[in-house]
Amino acid sequence: MSMSRNPEEPVYNRIEEARVALGLSRQDLADKVGVHYQTIGYLEREEYSPSLVLALRIAKSLNQVVSELFSLTPFKKGK
Amino acid sequence: MLKKNKIYWLEGVTEKGVKSLLNDENSRFSWLRRQRNRRVLVLFMAMGIIVTALGSYYTGLKQELRLDGSAEIVWLTVAVLFILFAVLVGYSLLRIAVRGLADAPTELLDERQVRVRDTSYRYAYQISGYLLITLLLLYFFGPEISLFSDTANDGSYLLIATLFAYASLPSMVIAWRERDI
Numbered sequence: 001m002s003m004s005r006n007p008e009e010p011v012y013n014r015i016e017e018a019r020v021a022l023g024l025s026r027q028d029l030a031d032k033v034g035v036h037y038q039t040i041g042y043l044e045r046e047e048y049s050p051s052l053v054l055a056l057r058i059a060k061s062l063n064q065v066v067s068e069l070f071s072l073t074p075f076k077k078g079k
Numbered sequence: 080m081l082k083k084n085k086i087y088w089l090e091g092v093t094e095k096g097v098k099s100l101l102n103d104e105n106s107r108f109s110w111l112r113r114q115r116n117r118r119v120l121v122l123f124m125a126m127g128i129i130v131t132a133l134g135s136y137y138t139g140l141k142q143e144l145r146l147d148g149s150a151e152i153v154w155l156t157v158a159v160l161f162i163l164f165a166v167l168v169g170y171s172l173l174r175i176a177v178r179g180l181a182d183a184p185t186e187l188l189d190e191r192q193v194r195v196r197d198t199s200y201r202y203a204y205q206i207s208g209y210l211l212i213t214l215l216l217l218y219f220f221g222p223e224i225s226l227f228s229d230t231a232n233d234g235s236y237l238l239i240a241t242l243f244a245y246a247s248l249p250s251m252v253i254a255w256r257e258r259d260i
Contacts, residue, residue: 035189036101038259047258048191 011049012071015040018062032061087184097187100179111176117254120173124251127165128244130158134236139222166243173250177260181249195257196249202256203248210244 019029019040026044030037033054042048043058050058050070059066085094103109110116133140141151174182180196188196214237218224224234253260 036192039189039191041259042191051190054190 009049009072010046012046012074013043014069014075015058015062016044018064018069019044022062024062029058029061033057090182090184092179092182092184094187097179097183100175101183101187101192103175103178106175108172108175111172112178112260114258117176117257117260120169120176121251121254123165124169124173124247127162127169128240128247131162131166131243132237132240134158134162134240135224135234136222136232137236138232170243170247173247173254177250177253177257180253180260195253199249199252199256202252206248206252207245210241214241 015029019026024032026040027037030040033040034057035054039048043050055066055070059069062069087093087097111120180188180192181199183192183196185193217237222232224232224237226234226238
């Protein structure tokens with residue numbers, strides 16, 4: 001019986017970049033999408049992969065499409 | 080109009096109570112939510128539970144150590160104070176430290192929090208299995224024990240410790256594992 005964490009395929013995102021561009025705090029975004037503000041922190045640090053529903057809600061709140069905000073490969077810097 | 084405070088009977092919590100713990104940012108207990116402090120609290124609780132369990136072997140231990148009257152009172156006072164702090168106060172502090180996540184109903188949590196809560200129960204279940212094996216080994220191979228006995232080792236402390244461990248384990252797992260609460 002192991003206590004190690006199950007390694008998941010990481011989901012890269014640009015939530016922080018899009019959030020800051022809109023002048024929103026983590027709490028503001030959390031309120032908009034209906035999660036705890038620390039969940040936004042976990043997402044931005046790519047320590048938690050969101051469900052499709054949450055990804056869609058975040059994308060909508062940040063006026064983006066999901067594919068611009070989330071990726072299975074790292075985003076190139078400055079793009 | 081005042082909003083009704085929903086009671087979750089199965090979890091033993093109220094909607095307002097859960098929301099207040101989940102969104103509590105400026106409480107005087109905020110320092111407890113740092114991972115290092117949470118881990119110290121978990122260790123204290125684990126020690127408290129072990130000391131409570133050892134209470135079951137006190138009668139035999141007393142004879143082994145040949146404690147006289149005054150030494151026995153000192154030992155008992157220290158043990159009772161430690162148990163009260165580590166188990167009873169510790170349990171309340173632990174709930175605050177993990178924002179009551181382990182007892183919160185699904186509809187008041189977001190998807191990450193639900194995953195954290197559910198994972199903690201899985202680990203708690205596994206650890207409970209080890210505890211059960213330990214209890215069985217103690218019962219079959221440890222010192223003789225009976226329930227509610229004044230003259231022999233009293234197994235009721237072991238029972239109380241097991242119940243406390245059972246109730247606290249999910250919160251202890253969350254407190255130990257999670258980086259941010």
